[in-house]
Amino acid sequence: MPQSFTGLTRRKFLAVGAAAAAAPSILTSSAKAAPSERITVGVVGLGSRGFNLVDDLLHSPDAQIVAVCDVDTLHYRDQPWGNGRQFGLQAGREYIDQKYGSKTGVSMTRDYRDICARDDIDAVVVATPDHWHALCTLEALRGGKDVYCEKPVTHTFREGQTVYREVAKQKAIFQTGSQQRSDWRFRRAVELVHNGHLGEIRSIEVGLPPGYDKPQGDPTVVKPPEHLDYDFWCGPAPMLPYMQARHHRWWRGHRAFGGGVLMDWIGHHNDITHWALDLDQSGPVKVEAVGWTFPETDIYNTPFQYELKCEYEGGAKSSISSRNKVGTRLVGDKGWVFVTRGKIEASQPAWTDAKFDPGSEKVYASDNHMQNFLNGVRTRRACICPAETGHRSITPGHLAYVSQALGRALQWDAKTETVVNDRAANELLQQQDYRQPWG
Incomplete structure (x- = not known):
């Protein structure tokens, strides 16, 4: 134009x-x-x-x-x-x-x-x-x-x-x-917390799907098809041998291309935890990877079963795990709420009625995620899930990979975004290896 x-x-x-x-x-x-x-x-x-x-x-x-x-x-x-x-x-x-x-x-x-x-x-x-x-x-x-x-x-x-x-x-x-974040059920869960209905949050259970324990497609190494520029598809990542089991849909099973199902879903359900706890520009104070199991196949190198234990200022603790019920469950000293796609449950059923008013503390309301973005382009108002928010929501996943590699819990300073007194952990966290010429 x-x-x-x-x-x-x-x-x-x-x-x-x-x-x-x-x-x-x-x-x-x-x-x-x-x-x-x-x-x-x-x-x-x-x-x-x-x-x-x-x-x-x-x-x-x-x-x-x-x-x-x-x-x-x-x-x-x-x-x-x-x-x-x-x-x-x-x-x-x-x-x-x-x-x-x-x-x-x-x-x-x-x-x-x-x-x-x-x-x-x-x-x-x-x-x-x-x-x-x-x-x-x-x-x-x-x-x-x-x-x-x-x-x-x-x-x-x-x-x-x-x-x-x-x-x-x-x-x-x-x-x-x-x-x-653009679904009323998740917004309701967050507003129940912000308006004190649950009291002081004591624990959180975040359930994510398990990873891949076996090849999800044909594991035969073959020549990339002519309709695909596989070199460009790999880009900054290592150019691994091409196979269906590690390409369309299943690429995230290998750390070269993704962070497994853990990193695929943590930006959804843990994102709601951060929203509820007002951590959109912060995070936990401690993260530890526990109980990780990996597939026997070398096609994938991301965990099949996994758990991240997080602690927050104020004493709340969370479990982010493939063994938890998929969704986000927030438990306080006065009640609880569980929310997942298409469903919200609570200790007080009235709280889940679409017509229920949780109180005066309202959060950013969006009912259409793409339209919220387009509105932002026009008005210059920040979107409901801007870049730092998205980054902070998945940071526990990044930390968990480091914790798993080093075999120890990590004390996290969310303000400086560094692991406290742990040079090896910070070096792993900041590691960035790009294949040339993308470096």
């Missing part, structure tokens, strides 16, 4: 226009904004989650997808070729054109930097595997873009610090894809 706003950047133009018009499209989805007023978006990563986010954008009256990026032209995720839904670059553009009802000129690229360099794009959505989150996000931020990035916000702790500091430096809008 031409820069014809007389000195205004497109971002400022959108914000000024929204304010002047009282931003009706921010409050309702009943009408599509004019093309010149829509937020132009580039999407990087067109796997299953990427398509979910594309759907969110297509349902918003405020967004227009103008570019897509993926290093795989066409695939069927973990299904045999030709079975199930199509994913990938070509499939993504065709799907968007179909939903818009015409050839919209959505551009395709295999290189995310092409999207980040464009002056006519306002926001970038990052839905790649975890090992690409930081590089794509940083390139977009430095290109003047706002960013919606899937959780976990970054693959490593050091990347997380770099990202949230760059967001602040660029004064950018950032949304972490921890979409449970």
Whole structure:
């Protein structure tokens, strides 16, 4: 889109226009904004989650997808070729054109930097595997873009610090894809805590799914398919032998690409713990990995069963474990609440009624995670799960990997983001090895 706003950047133009018009499209989805007023978006990563986010954008009256990026032209995720839904670059553009009802000129690229360099794009959505989150996000931020990035916000702790500091430096809008914050049940659980219904929080149980104990697909090492640029897909990570069991859907089982199911889910249910305890810019004071078991196969090197024990200022203790019931259970000296997707339970059933008013202490309310991001792009109001919040929510997971490696509990100083009196732990926590030329 031409820069014809007389000195205004497109971002400022959108914000000024929204304010002047009282931003009706921010409050309702009943009408599509004019093309010149829509937020132009580039999407990087067109796997299953990427398509979910594309759907969110297509349902918003405020967004227009103008570019897509993926290093795989066409695939069927973990299904045999030709079975199930199509994913990938070509499939993504065709799907968007179909939903818009015409050839919209959505551009395709295999290189995310092409999207980040464009002056006519306002926001970038990052839905790649975890090992690409930081590089794509940083390139977009430095290109003047706002960013919606899937959780976990970054693959490593050091990347997380770099990202949230760059967001602040660029004064950018950032949304972490921890979409449970935009669900009334999770908001209710947090407001019950904030309004004192549970009393003093004594313990928390965070349940996450178990990891992979055996190959989740065909473990045969084969030549990468022609439709995939596997070298680029690996990017900053080691270029491991290609196999179905460690590619689409199952890549997170190896630390080269992800942090296992632990890091996949900690940014959801532990995120609610931090929200409830007002720790969005802080964290625990102690973390210890206990009872970890690993798969017998060397295809994966992330834990199958695991537990993290955390302690917080004030004495509250938490267990984050694959052996707990999936969800978040907060227990106080006056009552308890358990919340998971689609369900909320409490010691007082009345608290779970959608019409119940928990009290005057209200938290940030969002009922649509993607729309909350788009609203932020227009108004410059911070999103419900900004970069540092996403980083802090998964920090116990990063610390747990260090604790497991060293075989000891870690005393954590959340203010300085360092392990107290433990040089070896801090060196492991800050470790960052990129394959060239991505270093």
